[in-house]
Amino acid sequence: MKGMSKIDAAALLKEAGLKVTRQRQAILELLYEQALHLSAEDIYLELKKRGEEFGLATVYRTLAALEQRGILNKSEQPGSASQCYFPAPHCHQHQLICTGCGKIIYLEDCPAENYLRTLEETYHFQITGHSFQIYGLCPGCRKEERHV
Amino acid sequence: MKGMSKIDAAALLKEAGLKVTRQRQAILELLYEQALHLSAEDIYLELKKRGEEFGLATVYRTLAALEQRGILNKSEQPGSASQCYFPAPHCHQHQLICTGCGKIIYLEDCPAENYLRTLEETYHFQITGHSFQIYGLCPGCRKEERHV
DNA sequence: GTACGTGCAAACTATTTGCCTATTT
C-alpha cells in the first residue's frame, strides 16, 4: 500500500521510549511509506539518495532497537543475503517462492488472522506481526526436474 | 517428531540428480532425524561429534544444492544469526517469538494446509514447504513496555 | 575415464562493537 498517509514517527519513537532523532524518523518514515521488506543497506542507500546522509551502523542500531520494541519485524528474504525489516502491523506481505529459479510471487490475502487472535488469547502475547513464506517449484522448474 | 523412521537418503539424492556421497547422506539423515531447523554449523558440529568429519564448506554446498531442488527449505531463525535448513515436507515448525526477550514458543498446529492447496491450484506450483513466524511481546515484556 | 564432489584456505559480505563526539531531554 504505497499511498499510506505519512505516519507520526516522532510519536511512535516517544511511545517506545526512544529519543527522537532525525535519523530514526527518516528510517521509520521510509519503512512505513514503502511497506516492503527492506534491508539495512536498502534503507541506507535510499535515504542517501534523498540527501539524508548518515552511517550504516546507525541504520542497524535503529532497526535493532525498533525490532526489540515490536515496532518492526525482521525476516530473511529469499533473493537477498541480508535481513529485511518491515513495519510490524502494516505489512502482511506473504510470498510464494520458487526454490528452483528464485522467482517470487507476492500474495495479497492472509489466511491467518483468526489463528493469530487465538494465539493471543492462549499465550497472552501481544502479537505485533508475522512472516509467512511458502516454498515450492514453479511450473517451469517442475518440468526441468523431470528431465534430470 | 523424533522417532521418524530413517529415510532413504540415497534414493532422495538420486531422484534429485545428485551423486550419492557419504557426506550428503549424513547431512540428510541428520536433518530428517531431528526435524528441526538446523544451521550449517549445527550440522557440522553434530556430525563431527558423531565421528563423521568433513568440511564446513561441504555442508554449505550440500544444503544449497538440496534447497534448490526443493528437498530442503531455508529460513532465518530468531535467536540464531545463521540461516537454518529443514526438510521441506516433514517439518512444520511454527514459532511464536517474543521480540522483547527472544523467548520462542513452538506451535504444533498449522492453520495453513487448505490455503496451501488453493495456492497450488492457482499458481501451478508444487509446494514443498513453508515457514511461518509470528512476532509479538510476551506477558513479561508487555509489562516492561508500559513502564518506559 | 569423466563429471562431479570435497577439503582447505583465502576472500567476501553482512553485521556488530569500541570509542569519542554530538544531540536530545
Place this chain on the structure above:
DNA sequence: AAATAGGCAAATAGTTTGCACGTAC
C-alpha cells in the same frame, strides 16, 4: 548536565569461492 544516539573504523561471524585432489558413476 546527564543520558542517549551517531559516526567512523576496526573487528567479527557467516557464507562463498578457487583450486587441486578424490570419488561416484
